[in-house]
Amino acid sequence: MRAAVSIAVTLLAGAALWTLAEYLLHRFAMHALNGRGIMSREHLEHHVGSGWSFSNTTLLSWAGVIVVAALLWAPLGWLLLGLPGLALGLGWCVGYAGYEHQHAVAHLRGPRGRYSTWLRRHHFHHHFGHPRANHGVTTSLWDHVFGTYERPERVRVPRRLAQPWMLDGSGELRPGLDADYVLVGSADPASRAAQLDRARAFASIAPED
Numbered sequence: 001m002r003a004a005v006s007i008a009v010t011l012l013a014g015a016a017l018w019t020l021a022e023y024l025l026h027r028f029a030m031h032a033l034n035g036r037g038i039m040s041r042e043h044l045e046h047h048v049g050s051g052w053s054f055s056n057t058t059l060l061s062w063a064g065v066i067v068v069a070a071l072l073w074a075p076l077g078w079l080l081l082g083l084p085g086l087a088l089g090l091g092w093c094v095g096y097a098g099y100e101h102q103h104a105v106a107h108l109r110g111p112r113g114r115y116s117t118w119l120r121r122h123h124f125h126h127h128f129g130h131p132r133a134n135h136g137v138t139t140s141l142w143d144h145v146f147g148t149y150e151r152p153e154r155v156r157v158p159r160r161l162a163q164p165w166m167l168d169g170s171g172e173l174r175p176g177l178d179a180d181y182v183l184v185g186s187a188d189p190a191s192r193a194a195q196l197d198r199a200r201a202f203a204s205i206a207p208e209d
């Protein structure tokens, strides 16, 4: 029993350790490098894109989870520390996978509870125009620790970059989102038409809840 508890605690510690990596990688390897290197380039493209692309970021990131899990942390942990090391490495990978999932669904669908509402506000403030703040995605812990936490009154979303789940069929903010978001700027007619197409396609596949 004690062994099971200590393995569970070590798994959690590995996941907690991941959140520090999430913060440091996002702040330094993605933003501070200003587009130098594939990770930073992919990420800056993510910031100026108007949706979530499964062709690049997602596949690359999930490939990263598998490679890191299979080749690096878990076996390394096992070699260095035995079972606790394996648990630490696996916990780290679970944290990484959790982050990938939360980040993807934040872009792909609207909030469904308090945590997902909070996560979207926190991330989209960073995503839209505040790249020096809110580097944590799944938690704001390290933003508080390193002084990069910001909590806006409302997140200002450039109209042409709004995520499809934010818009109704006429291209305006969906009801219920105006406490957290405000659309700013104008969209040129071509990009507005494309944005409306995306919003309508999204509305036709997204379950109402």
Ligand SMILES: [Zn+2]
Residues within 6 Å of the ligand: 026, 030, 031, 043, 047, 126, 127, 131
């Ligand atoms: Zn970013």
Ligand SMILES: [Zn+2]
Residues within 6 Å of the ligand: 046, 103, 107, 123, 127
């Ligand atoms: Zn994002």
